[in-house]
Amino acid sequence: MLPGTTSIGRLLLATGAALLALACSSTPQPVDAEIAKTPKGQITVIEFVDYECHFCQKLHGVVAPLLEEYQGQLRVVVKHVPLPEHPGARGAAAAAICAEAQDKLPPMHEALMKGASTSDDELLNLAQHSGLDVEAFKACLRSDAPAARLKSDAADYAAAGQDGLPTLFIQRQKIVGFTDEDTLARALREANASVK
Numbered sequence: 001m002l003p004g005t006t007s008i009g010r011l012l013l014a015t016g017a018a019l020l021a022l023a024c025s026s027t028p029q030p031v032d033a034e035i036a037k038t039p040k041g042q043i044t045v046i047e048f049v050d051y052e053c054h055f056c057q058k059l060h061g062v063v064a065p066l067l068e069e070y071q072g073q074l075r076v077v078v079k080h081v082p083l084p085e086h087p088g089a090r091g092a093a094a095a096a097i098c099a100e101a102q103d104k105l106p107p108m109h110e111a112l113m114k115g116a117s118t119s120d121d122e123l124l125n126l127a128q129h130s131g132l133d134v135e136a137f138k139a140c141l142r143s144d145a146p147a148a149r150l151k152s153d154a155a156d157y158a159a160a161g162q163d164g165l166p167t168l169f170i171q172r173q174k175i176v177g178f179t180d181e182d183t184l185a186r187a188l189r190e191a192n193a194s195v196k
Contacts, residue, residue: 027172030156034077035171043074043191048157048167051093051112052086055178056166060113062181063168066188073192078109079153081165088118090150095123097149098140104130171195 026032031046038044045067049056067076080096082089092112099108107130112118116126127137140146160167160174168175171191175184 027169028156028160030079030159031169031172034075038075041073041195043070043188043195044077044169044171045074046077046079046169048079048081048153048160048165049113050081050083050086050089050165051096051118052089053083053165057113057115059166059168059178062179063184064110064113066181066184070188070192078105079156080150081153081157082150083165091120091123092118093150094141094146095127095137097146098137099127099130099132101140101145102132102136104132107131 027035031044034046035044047060049060051057067074078096078100080093082093095118096105096108096112099105108126111126111130116122124134124138128134157167160169163174163176166177168179170184170187171194173187173191175187
């Protein structure tokens with residue numbers, strides 16, 4: 001402590017140190033865990049989404065073409081945060097989780113992000129058109145797997161700060177809310193340079 005520092009001065013120094021530590025804190029553990037699972041030299045992209053969130057859909061429309069440019073150079077992880085005010089979001093998230101169980105998440109995710117209906121009949125229709133084994137899909141929906149995954153994704157979202165949806169991590173860079181194409185493209189270029 002500096003000589004002659006008052007108790008208020010010490011409090012301000014301590015508060016400043018705490019804020020600096022917070023600003024320099026490490027990436028949330030779930031993000032680090034996903035980065036660790038990604039093959040060396042590839043970018044990790046983590047999307048926290050709600051399929052009935054207008055801004056999630058809008059951001060997806062901007063980021064999806066950019067991700068296409070890096071096809072084969074990145075690993076995309078979708079984490080589901082269905083909000084209570086969106087009645088079909090939980091069912092849509094369960095459908096996406098069950099599609100992922102059959103390695104068919106991309107077509108289901110794309111359709112839901114483009115505003116496909118989240119009615120039960122339409123989700124079954126999407127499963128069929130996405131090439132899923134429909135009976136296995138139905139069995140998955142009836143199982144405990146979707147609820148367990150949603151609980152895990154909610155915990156990851158809480159650890160990542162719960163700052164709003166959509167939340168996107170491109171490597172360790174956090175982007176919250178709708179973001180313009182230039183910012184996303186720059187984040188992907190920086191991430192790509194960092195993993196080389």
